[in-house]
Amino acid sequence: MPSHPSLFVIQGRDQGTKFELEDGTVGLGRDSANPIQLHDTEVSRRHAEVRRDGVALTLTDLGSSNGTYVNGHRIDTHALASGDRVQIGGTLMLFTGPGENVADLSDKIDIVPPRAQGAEGSRILRAMSHQESSQLFNFNEAEGASPWLARARSNLQVMYRTALAVSHTLDIDQLLARILQLIFEWVEADRGCVLLYDAETKELTPKSRRTRQGIDPEEKLSISKTILDYVRMRNEGVLTSDAREDDRWNPAMSIMQLGVREAICVPMQGRYDVVGIIYIDTSVTPQRMLQTGSANKFTEDHLKLMIAIGHQAALAVEDTRYYSAMVQAERLAAIGQTIAMLSHHIKNILQGIRGGSYLIELGLSSHDETVVRKGWDMVDRNQNKISGLVMDMLTFSKEREPEPVPSDMNKLAQEVVELMRSRAGELNVALELRLDEHMPTLIFDPEALHRGVLNIVTNAIDACERREDGRVEVATEYLPATALVRVTVSDNGGGIPPEDQDKIFNIFVSTKGGRGTGLGLPVSQKIVKEHGGQIQLESQVGVGSRFIIEIPAVTGEAAGPTPQSVSQTHAS
Numbered sequence: 262m263p264s265h266p267s268l269f270v271i272q273g274r275d276q277g278t279k280f281e282l283e284d285g286t287v288g289l290g291r292d293s294a295n296p297i298q299l300h301d302t303e304v305s306r307r308h309a310e311v312r313r314d315g316v317a318l319t320l321t322d323l324g325s326s327n328g329t330y331v332n333g334h335r336i337d338t339h340a341l342a343s344g345d346r347v348q349i350g351g352t353l354m355l356f357t358g359p360g361e362n363v364a365d366l367s368d369k370i371d372i373v374p375p376r377a378q379g380a381e382g383s384r385i386l387r388a389m390s391h392q393e394s395s396q397l398f399n400f401n402e403a404e405g406a407s408p409w410l411a412r413a414r415s416n417l418q419v420m421y422r423t424a425l426a427v428s429h430t431l432d433i434d435q436l437l438a439r440i441l442q443l444i445f446e447w448v449e450a451d452r453g454c455v456l457l458y459d460a461e462t463k464e465l466t467p468k469s470r471r472t473r474q475g476i477d478p479e480e481k482l483s484i485s486k487t488i489l490d491y492v493r494m495r496n497e498g499v500l501t502s503d504a505r506e507d508d509r510w511n512p513a514m515s516i517m518q519l520g521v522r523e524a525i526c527v528p529m530q531g532r533y534d535v536v537g538i539i540y541i542d543t544s545v546t547p548q549r550m551l552q553t554g555s556a557n558k559f560t561e562d563h564l565k566l567m568i569a570i571g572h573q574a575a576l577a578v579e580d581t582r583y584y585s586a587m588v589q590a591e592r593l594a595a596i597g598q599t600i601a602m603l604s605h606h607i608k609n610i611l612q613g614i615r616g617g618s619y620l621i622e623l624g625l626s627s628h629d630e631t632v633v634r635k636g637w638d639m640v641d642r643n644q645n646k647i648s649g650l651v652m653d654m655l656t657f658s659k660e661r662e663p664e665p666v667p668s669d670m671n672k673l674a675q676e677v678v679e680l681m682r683s684r685a686g687e688l689n690v691a692l693e694l695r696l697d698e699h700m701p702t703l704i705f706d707p708e709a710l711h712r713g714v715l716n717i718v719t720n721a722i723d724a725c726e727r728r729e730d731g732r733v734e735v736a737t738e739y740l741p742a743t744a745l746v747r748v749t750v751s752d753n754g755g756g757i758p759p760e761d762q763d764k765i766f767n768i769f770v771s772t773k774g775g776r777g778t779g780l781g782l783p784v785s786q787k788i789v790k791e792h793g794g795q796i797q798l799e800s801q802v803g804v805g806s807r808f809i810i811e812i813p814a815v816t817g818e819a820a821g822p823t824p825q826s827v828s829q830t831h832a833s
Contacts, residue, residue: 266318266341266382268311269590271582272460273352274300276288277589280354282318287311289349290323303350305326311341311671316359321348331425332533346533351461355583423573433457433581437469439541439572445471447566448525449558451762452482456489457529457537457578465489466540484540486524492538498527498571500564523559528566528576538573539567567634584587613643653714663706663791670746673707674737677714685722691730692722700739703746704815705792713788716781717750717796724754739814746814762798785810 265281280287282298288295292306299308304323310318318341330348331339341347343358349692372706392655421597423443437455443455450475458463470482512696519672524542528535543558620636623629685692718735731753738747766786789796794812 266313268347268354269357269358269586270299271586275352277593279590282311282313284313284315286492287313291596299349299352301350301352304352308349317358318358325349335461342662344532350357353460354701385734400479423570433578434468434575436577436581440570441471443468444539444541444567444570445473448541448563449473449543450525451482451543453541454482454484454540455529455537455539455574456526458535465493468537485524485623487540488540489791492526492528493535496530496535498525498564498568499734500525500559500561500741520665525559525564525567527564529571529578531572531575531579539571540576541567551569554588599641607647610643614640617641619786663709665704665706667702668705668707668738669700670703670705670748671700673711673714674735674748677718678735680715681718682721684719685733687725688731689729690722690725690733693732693734695734697739700737700746701814701816705812708794709788710812713785714748714750714810716785717810720810721750721752721806724752726754727728728754741814744814745811748810750810751805751809753809754768755807756802756804757798757800758802762800765798766796 265283267282268280270276270278270280287297287305288310289297289299289304290306291299291301295307303741305323305327307323307422309320309322309329310323312321318332319338320336320341321338322336327350328335330336331341332344333346334347339345340354340742343356344640345356347354347356361466363773391583417806441453441455444450448675453693454470455468457468458464459466472480488499488501491497494685524540526540529537529539571794594783617636619631620639622812624632624636624638666790675694678692714735718733721733722731733753734749736749736751738749740747766782786796787811789812792812794810797809798806800806
């Protein structure tokens, strides 16, 4: 199904917010009357509008004071294309066009199993690791290749290693430090730094700095504003060699005053905009000039390479910022979903408590003990609900290591059944228990597993609520051959449709509608996984469901049948 076109805020006060664009005209601005309201003081009240006509979308500036920009260019009207970056005030948004249906290629591509390949099956001739592939760039002068080829291979290796560096980190500070480290390996620079544009002030801010070994790292790095302004205004890389002989600089400029002999300064050009600047420089002493006969360390090849490196680094910075915005959007969405789901469930519980309190007050005023008892039952039932909800929230929200102690799985199952017997009786559901009489004493966390089994039994009973012959069975089984212990909860409720079976262990997914929190099964799965086990589901619509809990059967030194382990069946 085609997706809606949208504007996703990747920079600004509303970072992480996604606005879907419906048919018709959608206004953008600071005023709350706009369908897309931006909390940005640099945005006009009615700043711009997007007009959607089928697939085509047009962005129009509405005479705003600060203008509307697409891909760095000011526009009056612009036909939006997927990937466009829309700048409104201090807010930067990424436009994503309407999606298209993806063709089903399953009938055109067939993955053949090994046995079906027969004698003509594929043979692996050579396998190569990632490290081996990088040796492509190693050059041996004895091979007799030309100096041009050697230089080309060297530059290709530089770009290859730069690409690897930017692809292996999502931390901007680590990324920039690694980029400078690689630059210093390839270029004989004395000092270098990376500056990024601040999202709020649009000013260049130093983010990473490096000096060559032997240079005082505490020495202050003074950068010529003349060079920075030149690169910023022209969006061009600059190579300077003895500024006193360069016609571009006059004696009053800072590059002359600082006495910088050589420098390379390049823009970090991203997909649509410049995100920062990389600067390196060096100074040459008169003694070195006499020794080498030349003061130049930097060449035009170095400049070309630095421009390419700046572009790679800029793409990585943009990707990192976009990823951060996506993470924030997912976090905000998760928080909103959590609040909505829990608020709805807590509201239902409070209504139950309020109704019970009313009956208690009514019974007390009329001295009717029956009414008081009925009201108290309602309050008590909802108190148990809120207690269970809080415990599920605590269990799911924090990581914990099980606290295993010698325990009896049969006793745990008995306690769960006894606890739920009254609930099953209210719904006219038969609750049965079948225990393995050969169950040994095992090592597990009884408190945690009790909660995990309880949630599944509760769901099973609720699933049988509308069945006249509702039945739930809880069974334990010790499997010494596979060193497993199994707790099975079976019901003859409505069953779970196949399309929902993969979702029921997701948080806030409930088959009970408004009565469920969607926390029970995720909590049970988390507890079982903490014990190194798993939960399996077998379900058929109209027949019922079967949840199978399996955990490793860890026995203690005094393993053996427990006195309470007897085969028994209870029905309510």
